[in-house]
Every structure is written in structure tokens, then in C-alpha cells.
Amino acid sequence: MHICMDWKSITFDWNRARAFLVTAEEGSLAAAARSMGMTQPTLGRQVAALESEIGFDLFTRRGRGLELTPNGIKLLEHVRLMGDAANQFSLSASGKSDVIEGDVSITASELLSTFMLPPMIKALRELEPGIEIEIYSTNEQRDLNRREADIAIRSVRPTQPELxxxxxxxxxxxxxxxKSYLQQLGYPPSIAELNKANFIDTEKPGRLMTLLNSQGFSLTRQNFPVISNSHIVQWELVKQGMAITAxxxxxxxNEPLVERVVISNLPLITIDLWxxxxxxxxxxxRIRRVFDFMVSEFAGD
Structure with a gap:
């Protein structure tokens, strides 16, 4: 693709080019404005001024985010080289090297966010103190295409080609x-005995009842006297001896107050994390750095 423009008629403004570069990397004006420490309207005016100067659009809007136009993609290659050169100049002048700074947002389920991510984030911050992490702890799926988060940890592989x-x-x-609840139940030796126990799920009837009944249980709504949409609340109720959950x-x-309910040596379910x-x-x-670091941490490298 060839972009035709009269460069002699353009008065180059690095601030506008940088506004374009950061917006392209962040995927939205709001995220770019936060990264650059300016207001969204100011950043938007700089990008619009650059588009007016060069005579074509750089972005098209997609949901809450922005998508580069074909001309924008072509121009980005050149502006990114300029940005790299500017960064190297700044780092050399300040005596720093290979510094990565800025915000990265991660979304994961309540359980992963509470029990698995904290030591990883601590290790990441020790290695990359310039990266600031925002964690969205939710069991709802945030839309990465709309830039509701930068990185997601999920139990289902996405099918969207953009991801x-x-x-x-x-x-x-x-x-x-x-342990107290298992003692109260007399350590049930069979599924038939467990059919008399209480369980906790997110709703009535819920996925846990469906899963267990598919594996030979005969549970009903009466087996779920307490429900909660929060997995953290569920886990605390289990620790208090209220019921069983998965x-x-x-x-x-790793929780000393609980034990596995052992009917067989087989796991109830196996889930891939993505x-x-x-x-x-x-x-x-910085997104690439956090992405690669999380991959390494989950692999135990």
C-alpha cells in the first residue's frame, strides 16, 4: 500500500504523532489519555489535528475502542520507529535502559484473583516496578475487544479472531x-451418603448440581439451602462447616480447615486455563511483558 501526501506542506508536530502512536498501542482514547497523563478531549484534538494535516483518517471506531484504518496501519510503522528512537534518546539521557512503564489491567475470576494471582503480581512488580497493575476480580467475562481489560485469564479458549x-x-x-462438617456427616463413604449432604452453588439449580448428577449423584434443590453468586463467600461458608462445594x-x-471429599481418586473436573x-x-x-511473565509463572519457570 502506498500513501500519497505532500510532506512539504506538513509542519511536523511530534506531540501529535506521539498522540497517534499511544492511541494505536492502547486501543482507545481513554486508555491513551491515562497513559499520557492528559485529558481525553485534549488527546482527541491532537489526533484529529494530525488527521487533518495528512488528509486521511487514522482510526475507525469499534464499540468503545478504536481500530486502525489501512492507512493508519501503514503510518504506524514509521511513527513507531520514531517513538523507539525518542525512547532510546530519553533513556540514554537519563541513564536508564530497557525501562517499561505504564498501566496494565488484568481480569480473572474471584478465586484466581484472590488465591493465585497475588504472588505472581508481587514477583512481577519486583521485576518491573514501572508497570502498574489493575486487577478486575469478576466471574463475568470482560470484553477485550472493547478494551475493558488488557489481559484475561479464562477457563475457555476464545474463538474471536482478534484475540x-x-x-x-x-x-x-x-x-x-x-473437617468439622465431614465429621458431622460421618465421613460419607459413598455417593449415596453424600446425597444427604448440603452443597453450595451460585444459583438454584446451578451448574454444580448438574455436574454432580451427571456423575452419579441424585441431588435436588433441597441439597442447596444456601447459595451465593460470590465464590469467595461460598468458600468462606465451606470453611465454616456449612456445606460442600467444588x-x-x-x-x-492449601486450606488447612478443609479436606477433599474422597469418593474416588479421580478429579471431579479438569479445566484448561488460558x-x-x-x-x-x-x-x-508492557502488555507483552506482563503476558509473557504470566505464561512463565503459570508454567512454574
Whole structure:
């Protein structure tokens, strides 16, 4: 593709070019404005002024985010080289090298955010103190295409072509209950005995009842006297000896107040975890750094 423009008629303004570069890397004016420490309207005016100067659009709007036009993609290659050169100049002048700074948002389920991510984030911050992390702890799926998060940890591989996904690991889930509750039940030796126990799920009837009944249980709504849409609340109720629930080994086996409900040696379920980001953000240095670091941490490298 060839872009035709009269460069002699353009008065180059690096601030406008940088506004374009950061907006392209961040994927939205709001995120770019936060990264550059300016207001969104000011940043928008700089990008619009650059578009007016060169005579073509650089972005098209997609949901809450922006998508580069074909001309924008072509121009980005040149502006990114200019940005790299400017960064190297700044680093050399300040005596720094290979510094990565800025915000990165990560979304993951409540359980992963509470029990698995904190030591990883601590290690990341020690290595990259310039990267500031925002964690969205939610069981709802945030839309990466709309830039509702930069990186997601999910239990289902995405199918959207705009998203990049890498398998992290497999986690195995089991039934767990407080030791006090298992003693109260007399350590049930069979599924038939467990059909008399109380369980906790997110709704009535919920996925846990469906899963267990598919594996030979005969549970009804009466087996679920307490429900909560929060997995953290569920886990606390289990620790208090209220009922039984399912969780992954990395969480259940590390809690001294609970035990596995052992009917067989087989796991209740095996789940693959995936790390996901938007393909445009994969070229952002700090997004790439966090993405690769999380892959390494889950692999135990």
C-alpha cells in the first residue's frame, strides 16, 4: 500500500504523532489519555489535528475502542520507529535502559484473583516496578475487544479472531468440605451418603448440581439451602462447616480447615486455563511483558 501526501506542506508536530502512536498501542482514547497523563478531549484534538494535516483518517471506531484504518496501519510503522528512537534518546539521557512503564489491567475470576494471582503480581512488580497493575476480580467475562481489560485469564479458549490466546495449564477440581462438617456427616463413604449432604452453588439449580448428577449423584434443590453468586463467600461458608462445594486443587489443598471429599481418586473436573489479549495490544511492550511473565509463572519457570 502506498500513501500519497505532500510532506512539504506538513509542519511536523511530534506531540501529535506521539498522540497517534499511544492511541494505536492502547486501543482507545481513554486508555491513551491515562497513559499520557492528559485529558481525553485534549488527546482527541491532537489526533484529529494530525488527521487533518495528512488528509486521511487514522482510526475507525469499534464499540468503545478504536481500530486502525489501512492507512493508519501503514503510518504506524514509521511513527513507531520514531517513538523507539525518542525512547532510546530519553533513556540514554537519563541513564536508564530497557525501562517499561505504564498501566496494565488484568481480569480473572474471584478465586484466581484472590488465591493465585497475588504472588505472581508481587514477583512481577519486583521485576518491573514501572508497570502498574489493575486487577478486575469478576466471574463475568470482560470484553477485550472493547478494551475493558488488557489481559484475561479464562477457563475457555476464545474463538474471536482478534484475540490471541495461549494455554497456561490444566487445573483439577474436587469436592471440598470443612473437617468439622465431614465429621458431622460421618465421613460419607459413598455417593449415596453424600446425597444427604448440603452443597453450595451460585444459583438454584446451578451448574454444580448438574455436574454432580451427571456423575452419579441424585441431588435436588433441597441439597442447596444456601447459595451465593460470590465464590469467595461460598468458600468462606465451606470453611465454616456449612456445606460442600467444588474448587481447584491449588486452592482446596492449601486450606488447612478443609479436606477433599474422597469418593474416588479421580478429579471431579479438569479445566484448561488460558491467557488472552487483543492482537493489537500484543505489540505493546508492557502488555507483552506482563503476558509473557504470566505464561512463565503459570508454567512454574
Amino acid at each position: 490471541i490466546a495461549k494455554r497456561l495449564c490444566s487445573v483439577r477440581g474436587h469436592l471440598y468440605a470443612a 474448587t481447584v486443587e491449588e486452592i482446596g489443598d 491467557i488472552v489479549t487483543h492482537n493489537e495490544l500484543r505489540t505493546n511492550p
